[in-house]
Amino acid sequence: MNVAFSATGTDLDSDLDQRFGRAKQFIIVNTDTDAASILENTQNMNAAQGAGIQAAQNVVNAGATAVVTGNCGPKAFQVLQAAGVKIYHTKLSSVGAALKAFLAGELEEASSANAEAHWS
C-alpha cells in the first residue's frame, strides 16, 4: 500500500510536518516495495484557502491509501474519507519514526479530524 507522510524535507530523516494541508511536501512510501516518492505541496502551502481540500485531492490522485500526519482538519478529512484513505495522527517528530510506528501497527486510525476548520 501507498502511505503519504506530511514532511518538511524529502527523506525519511525529515521532520514529520505537523500540518497536513500546508505541509511542505508528502513522502509517499510504498510499503510493499519500500520505494519512496515525493509529492510536492508548495502550491497549497501558499493557497489563500482550501489547502487541506487540495492536498487531500492530490494525495488521493497520487494513489495513497493511508495518510500519516500531525493534524488534519475537517474538510481534508472528509475528502480523504470519501476516497477511503485511512488517516493516522501522530506527534512523532520524524518521518522515519512515523513510518516505523506505522509498520509496527502502533498508530491508531483516526475516526475524526483533530484540527478546526479555518473557515466558517
Place this chain on the structure above:
Amino acid sequence: MKTNDIQPKAPIFTLAIASGKGGTGKTTLATALAEAAGIPVTLRDCDVEEPNAHLFIRPQWHCHTEQTRPVPQIDQERCTACGACAELCQFNAIAVAGGRAMVFAELCHSCGGCRRICPEGAISDKEVAIGTLDCGTQHKNPTTPINFIQGKLAIGQVMAPPLIRAVKHIKAKETLNILDCPPGTSCPMITAVRGSDFVILVTEPTPFGLNDLELAVETVRQLQIPFAVVINRADSGDSGVRSYCRSNNIDIALEIPWKREIAEAYSRGDSLCDAAPELKQQLHTMLQQIMCVKETA
C-alpha cells in the same frame, strides 16, 4: 453656509471612503460627509462583515431583502467523477474523491466556471442565502434626506464580495454616492472601491496607519482611481504619514483633530458634524473640490 453649491456635471458621482487600517474613521467620515454634502446623497455601507454606519445615521428602514449567491450543485447521477470541475476551481471548493464530486460551498466564489466546464452538464446553480440588504432614509435635514443602504453578511458566511456588489448595484436617484468601504486591501475592499470616481483614504498618524495606508495607496493606484488622504486624530502619533504623503505627492485633503468631544460623540452614535460643527464647512469644501476633479478631468 451655502448648501446648494455642489453641482456636479456627471449624473452620479461615487466617492469611496476606504483606509487600509481598520478603525481609522471611515464610518465617522462617510456619515459626516453625507450630512455635510448639502445635496441628496445615497450612503452605502459596503462593510458588510460589520456594517455600523446605521448606528450614526439611524435611518427609518423601509425595505429588507434576503440576498443569495449561486454555488454548484452536483447531479450525482450524471457526474462521472472526471475531475474537470475540481481542476478548474481556483478556490479549492470542489474535490473529487471516491468516485464523486464534493462541494465545499463556503469556499466557492460563485464564478460559475465549474458549471460551464462540466462535460456532463451535471452541475447546476443552487442559491444559498448570504445575508440581507436594508434600505432606509434619514430625515435629519428635511431638505436633503440621506438615502441609506447597507448589506449585512449572514453569520457563518465568509464571501463578502457578492453582497458588496448587491449593495452597490441598488439603483438610486441621488447625485452623490458615498461608499463606506471595508478595511484592508483584499477582495472586499477592492470590490467596494472599484468603479468609484474618487477614493478618500482615511488614516491615523501612527506607524500602523502608515503601513496600511501605503498598501491602500498601491491598491488604489492599481485601480487607477484618483485619491486623497484624510488624517484622523491628526494631532496624535508621529509625522510619518505626512512625510510619506509629501514625498509621494499625495494630497492631504483634511485633518480631523484628536478631540475628546469627537470620541464622546462617536461613543453615543452622534455625528462628527454635531461634535465638531466647525468641520462641517471643511467637509463641504473638501467634497466640492473632490467633485470638481471629475468635472475638470
